[in-house]
Amino acid sequence: MSIILGSLAFAVATFLSRLLGLLRDMLMASKFGTSWEADAYFVAILFPFFLRRVFGEGAMTSAFVPLYSESKDKNEFLSSVLTGFTLILIVIVSVSMVFPEIVVYMFSSGAPERTKELTKTLVRITAPSILFVFWWAIAYSIENTRGRFFYPALTPIYPNLVMIILMLIPGLGIYGPTWGFLIGEGIAFASLTYTLRKHKLHITLSHFGEFLKYFFPSFLAMSVSQINSIVDTNVVSYYSSTNRGGVSYLQYASRFYMLPYGLFGVAVATVILSTISNDRENYKQHLRKGITSTLFFTLPAAIGLVVLSQPIIRLFYEYGKFTAHDTKITAQVLSAYASGLPFYGVYSTMSRARHALKDMTTPLRATVLVATVNVVLDLAVGLKYGPVGVALATSIAGLVGCVYLVLKEREKDLFESENIYVVISSTAMGLLTFWFSTLSSRRFWVLFSTLFGVVVYLSISFLFFRRKLTSFLKLKKG
Numbered sequence: 001m002s003i004i005l006g007s008l009a010f011a012v013a014t015f016l017s018r019l020l021g022l023l024r025d026m027l028m029a030s031k032f033g034t035s036w037e038a039d040a041y042f043v044a045i046l047f048p049f050f051l052r053r054v055f056g057e058g059a060m061t062s063a064f065v066p067l068y069s070e071s072k073d074k075n076e077f078l079s080s081v082l083t084g085f086t087l088i089l090i091v092i093v094s095v096s097m098v099f100p101e102i103v104v105y106m107f108s109s110g111a112p113e114r115t116k117e118l119t120k121t122l123v124r125i126t127a128p129s130i131l132f133v134f135w136w137a138i139a140y141s142i143e144n145t146r147g148r149f150f151y152p153a154l155t156p157i158y159p160n161l162v163m164i165i166l167m168l169i170p171g172l173g174i175y176g177p178t179w180g181f182l183i184g185e186g187i188a189f190a191s192l193t194y195t196l197r198k199h200k201l202h203i204t205l206s207h208f209g210e211f212l213k214y215f216f217p218s219f220l221a222m223s224v225s226q227i228n229s230i231v232d233t234n235v236v237s238y239y240s241s242t243n244r245g246g247v248s249y250l251q252y253a254s255r256f257y258m259l260p261y262g263l264f265g266v267a268v269a270t271v272i273l274s275t276i277s278n279d280r281e282n283y284k285q286h287l288r289k290g291i292t293s294t295l296f297f298t299l300p301a302a303i304g305l306v307v308l309s310q311p312i313i314r315l316f317y318e319y320g321k322f323t324a325h326d327t328k329i330t331a332q333v334l335s336a337y338a339s340g341l342p343f344y345g346v347y348s349t350m351s352r353a354r355h356a357l358k359d360m361t362t363p364l365r366a367t368v369l370v371a372t373v374n375v376v377l378d379l380a381v382g383l384k385y386g387p388v389g390v391a392l393a394t395s396i397a398g399l400v401g402c403v404y405l406v407l408k409e410r411e412k413d414l415f416e417s418e419n420i421y422v423v424i425s426s427t428a429m430g431l432l433t434f435w436f437s438t439l440s441s442r443r444f445w446v447l448f449s450t451l452f453g454v455v456v457y458l459s460i461s462f463l464f465f466r467r468k469l470t471s472f473l474k475l476k477k478g
Contacts, residue, residue: 013153014266018259020160025255026316027167028177033321034248036115037174042251043108043115043233044122045181047096048129050229063215064141066277066356071207075200080207082138082196089131096127107230108247110238122178132185139192144274155191159184217360220367228374228397232390235382249326249387252317253333256305257341264297265345269352276356283357284411290349292416298345299422300457303430304450305338308437311446333391340395343402350405362408370401421464429457 032038064081071077096103100123104116111119136155143152163180166172172179236246272290276283305312310331318327347370351363377393385392406414433453437446 013150014156014262015259017154017157017160018262020157020164021255022259022316024160024164024167024177025252026319027164029252029317029322030320031167032174033323034252034326035321036112037118038251039108039111039237039247040115040118040122041174041178042247043104043111043119043237044126044178046107046229046233047103047123048126048133048181048185051130051133063211063219063355063360064138065145065273066358067211067214068142069145069274069277076204077207077211078138078142078196078199079201079204081211082135082201083203084205084208084211085134086131089134093127093130096130097124100124100127107233108237109234111247118174122174125175125178126181129182129185132182132189135196136185136189136192139189139195142195143192145277147274149271152192155188158187158191162187214358214360217364220364227371228394231375231378232382232394235378235390236387238383246387249330249333250390252313253330253337253387253391256312256334257337260298260301260305261341261344264301265294265341265348268294268297268345269348272349273352273356276353280357283353284414287350287353288414288416290353291346291414292419292422294345294349295342295419295422296461298342300426300429300453302338302341303426304433304453305341306335307430307434307453308446308449309334309338311437311443311449315443315446329387333387336388336391336395338395339392340398343395343398347398347402347405350402350409354405362405366401366404366408369404370397373397373400418464421461425457425460425464428460429453432456 028038032041068074068077100120101116103123104111104119108116108119140152140155143149159181162184163177166176166180166183169176232250233247236250238246268290272286276286279286310327313327313331313334314324317330318324347366351366354360354363374393374397377396378390380393381389382393383389430453433449433456436452437449439445
């Protein structure tokens with residue numbers, strides 16, 4: 001399957017899951033707004049989300065996929081990884097449940113006392129989901145090595161569905177989505193257990209040491225990158241001590257930022273990892289196509305989010321306890337996040353390409369650079385401007401990381417000439433979409449504005465590089 005078709009399969013499944021996730025967030029915003037309870041919930045799920053990114057979108061898959069692909073005894077290798085990490089994570093889960101204040105002070109040291117106390121209680125509920133996330137990530141990675149992207153990418157739909165159901169049950173309050181998170185992650189893993197049942201598994205650590213040699217550099221890279229999240233939430237937790245909902249503003253805005261990133265940035269990076277792992281000789285060709293695919297989707301998405309940020313937030317969140325003021329601040333945060341979307345998309349694709357070559361060092365150095373820039377900017381502008389400053393710092397750090405990886409490639413002609421047409425098409429789309437969005441102030445007009453923007457972008461793109469668009473739709477071997 002070609003990179004673009006694999007990416008589209010992944011993107012379609014992710015889109016379906018994110019639609020349900022959007023409904024979940026709308027319900028969350030309506031019931032809890034940007035309250036201290038919402039802040040406590042978002043902090044409580046940050047640690048499992050941190051490990052999901054490490055395992056599902058980062059170190060685990062980056063190290064596991066190439067080694068599993070070339071392993072002669074897949075049963076022994078898989079058993080070793082499962083045994084070793086299950087033991088480690090049982091310890092982490094136990095510590096988190098006994099000492100939940102570790103998570104509280106790691107992610108939200110400046111929060112009001114009542115927020116911290118509630119967070120401790122919620123952390124004890126969400127902590128066991130860490131095991132489900134890991135087991136899910138292993139099964140997910142195995143499916144990817146076999147060229148199967150659609151259903152694995154669809155499985156996050158289960159946590160969203162369970163959380164929605166429990167939020168609709170009267171009397172559960174903030175415990176509804178919290179228990180829904182745990183139960184849903186368990187169901188997501190259960191839906192992929194058929195992959196693990198095809199192997200003859202047993203308790204062993206025979207290949208665990210070998211795996212750690214490749215896992216640790218990637219793990220360090222992902223861990224360092226997640227310092228961004230830790231610093232971000234800590235900075236806005238101090239903002240929250242005098243203003244309501246600093247953490248909530250970040251989380252609500254990041255949902256829309258992560259939608260195109262998950263649909264296209266992570267999609268292309270995931271396919272690139274498997275593609276290059278199975279065909280390293282054509283590394284440059286695959287990487288060039290991956291970068292083009294990433295920019296083709298993420299650049300117009302970023303411009304569209306900036307242009308339509310306020311009407312988007314207003315349509316989906318401004319109900320119940322979510323006020324017009326909340327809409328204004330969240331839209332500003334979304335615009336700041338969206339400006340870095342193309343850079344993080346390319347950054348992710350290039351990092352995974354390196355991982356496929358078993359080069360863990362270059363992405364690690366890039367990640368350290370990104371984290372350093374982000375922390376410095378967080379302290380410089382985040383403490384003063386709150387969540388907007390934090391989001392802007394994140395985007396600038398992504399730009400720096402992207403440039404670093406481009407400069408580290410031996411081959412410098414990584415960007416195909418058609419990318420200039422992507423820039424022109426995206427810019428024209430942004431200008432025309434902004435004009436179209438001003439024609440009506442009705443809440444639902446943003447949906448028509450979005451559709452208008454998509455049609456404009458695809459139409460202009462087709463005029464500029466018809467052959468490239470045609471090739472996107474062709475099934476190619478390689």
